[in-house]
Amino acid sequence: MPQEVITDRLLRSWLRCRRRAWLDRHGDPDRRLWTAHRALALSDQLASFQRLLPERPGHGVAACAAGAPGVVGVRLRSPGPAGQELQAHPPLLQRVPGRSVWGDHAYRPVLGKQGRNLTREHRLVLTLWGRLLAQLQKAPVPQALVVASDGRGLQQERLSLSPSLERQLDDSLARLASDLQRPQPPPLVADRKKCVLCSWRGLCDQEAAAQGHLSEVSGIGGRRREMLLELGITTLAELAASDPLQLAEALAVHGDQHADVAAQLVAQARVQASGQPLRLDPAGLDAPLPELDQAPGVLLYDIESDPDARDDFLHGFVVLPRGGDGSWPAAPPAGGAWRYQPLLARHDHGEARLWQRLRRLLARYPGWPLLHYGETEAVALVRLAGRQGASQAELAALRSRLVDVHARVRRHWLLPVSSYGLKAVAIWVGFRWSQPGVDGARCLLWWRQWRRDGGTRRLQRIFTYNRDDNLATWAVVRWLLDQRP
Ligand code: SF4
Structure with missing residues (x-):
């Protein structure tokens, strides 16, 4: 691609992080890591578009001329303000009343977003699409449409493409063009939480560590x-x-x-x-996990969720009995495995049935603590039990069984890790996931694909990921136990 071409994807990258746009243009493509977030965003967008326009959309400019209600595959291009060529590929155009080069109808761009808020990135990318579309259809594009699916249905929001947005777009395009001319990439983004979603994170993590x-x-x-x-x-x-x-x-x-x-x-x-690592209680008198002293075994517990749909779709448990000699095993017995029990929260079965299954499982192991990493599992399980009418005594018993390993690590240790999330801490203690490169986003993508198309292999991979998260929690617990004075 010639250096002077600026695409909507490049603008999007730049609005997230200036360095990212530079790397998209000049970085070594082999250093990019695949991330499931883009695939997830595209599958969300497609689901929203199908709700908005249930009929199959037309394709290309010919479909615009024919007045199709929805059109995909239109490529837009035009000279930019600073002499660059602008190119864009809006994912959907929706027919609206008005006159255009195609007759008694015109089009506006549609964007499918994740999350609740309309961000600057959404606004400026839509403004770019609107500007280039106006040139193609020879008619103004005063509005764009933003759609999002949530548990309640399709949300639609109209965005006025105002002169102020046009000015902001010009300013951003000029600064983007200037950043792309730099011989070196711009600095790392200030808030590196964003980097989790970025395909350059491997390269930038290395740079951050070196600096x-x-x-x-x-x-x-x-x-x-x-x-x-x-x-x-x-x-x-x-x-x-x-x-x-x-x-x-x-x-x-x-x-x-x-x-x-x-x-x-x-x-x-x-x-x-x-x-x-540094022990926060130097004498080590305050045991991090006293619940394990007398327990006959533990249940490791991890939930997989679809946050946008507010759906905890999998409750996974590993059943880990104490060894015959009273010790806690470091690994499953030779040639065997600890029992893994996945409970899928299928909508067609309903929450009441899920709660009965959870209850039966927990009752089978009385007095076994439920070890989980982070507060998600405790909050979700207690809420679910409350919604299903569990008594106050049952809720109290449930709460007393739940042990948040993350909170115990934080209370007792400082570790040489840049994050106390499960991935970073478990890797530091030496744990390795059996499916390299898989993360929560990838697991969520498999779940959505499984719900749409089925497939035993996908479900199996979700279970493996969830089981590994449980085993990673156990690796951290083992480390805590091994540090006892
Ligand atoms: S990993 Fe972070 S700093 Fe690096 S390009 Fe991506 S968002 Fe920017």
Whole structure:
């Protein structure tokens, strides 16, 4: 592609992160990682479009001329304000009343979004589509349409393509063009939470680690990083060398909540710089998991969810009995496996049936703690039981069985990890997932594909991923147990 071409995809990348657009244009394509997020977004968008226009859409400019209600596959191009060529490929055009080059009808662009909010990225990409479409149909495009599917149906929102949006688009295109001319990529994005969704994350993680970027310190997001930069602390090593009291005083101007965590941030940076974990209770008298002392076994528990549909579609358990000698096993018995019990929350079966199955399973292992990583499982299970009319005594018993391993790790240890999520901590203790490169987004994609098309293999892969998450939780538990003085 010639350097002067700017596409809607490039604009989208740039609006998320300036560095990303530069890498899209100049980066080594072999360094890109596949991410399921784009496939998920496209499948969501397709589902929304099918609800909006149940008939099959027409294809290309010929379908616009014929007045099809919906049209896909139209490629738009036009000279840009700074001499570049602009190219765009809107995913759907919807016929609207009005006069155009095609007669007594015109079109407007439609975008399918995930999440609730209409972002600047949505607005400016729609403005670009509207501008190029107006040139093609020789008629203005005053409005665009945004659609989103949620549990309640199809949400539709009209966006006025105002002169102010046009100005913002011109400004963004000019800055994007200038960024693309840079010999080196722009810096890492300030808030690296966004990087989870980005195909360049492998490359940028490496860069962040090499630089000792402050975002590598667990607990530092975009805002705190800015505060530290203002104080002249630019790297993990400089934070590790800081005086916690002085730092707390300096951060107090931004609010007590920042001053209060100063000592913790310095301690975390020191642990990461040294690579050595730090016990928060140096004598080790406070056991992290006292529930396991007398337990005959544990149930490892992990939920897979579709957040947009607010659907916890899989409750997966691994049944892990205590060894005959009273010890906790590090791995399944030779040649065997711990029993894995997946409970699918099928809509056609209803929640009452799911709750009965969960209840039966839990009753089969009385007194066995339910170990999970993060608060999702506890919140979801207790809510589900409440909705199904569990008594106060039953809810209290359920709560007392649930043990959040993540909370215990945080309460007892500082670890040399940049995140205390299950992936980072389990990998640090040496656990490896049996399906490399699979993450929650990929699992969700398989689930949606399974619901649409079926397929035993897809379901099996979801179960394997869920079982591995449970085994990863156990690897962290084992590490905690092994550190007992
Ligand atoms: S991984 Fe993060 S910093 Fe790197 S390009 Fe993507 S969003 Fe930007």
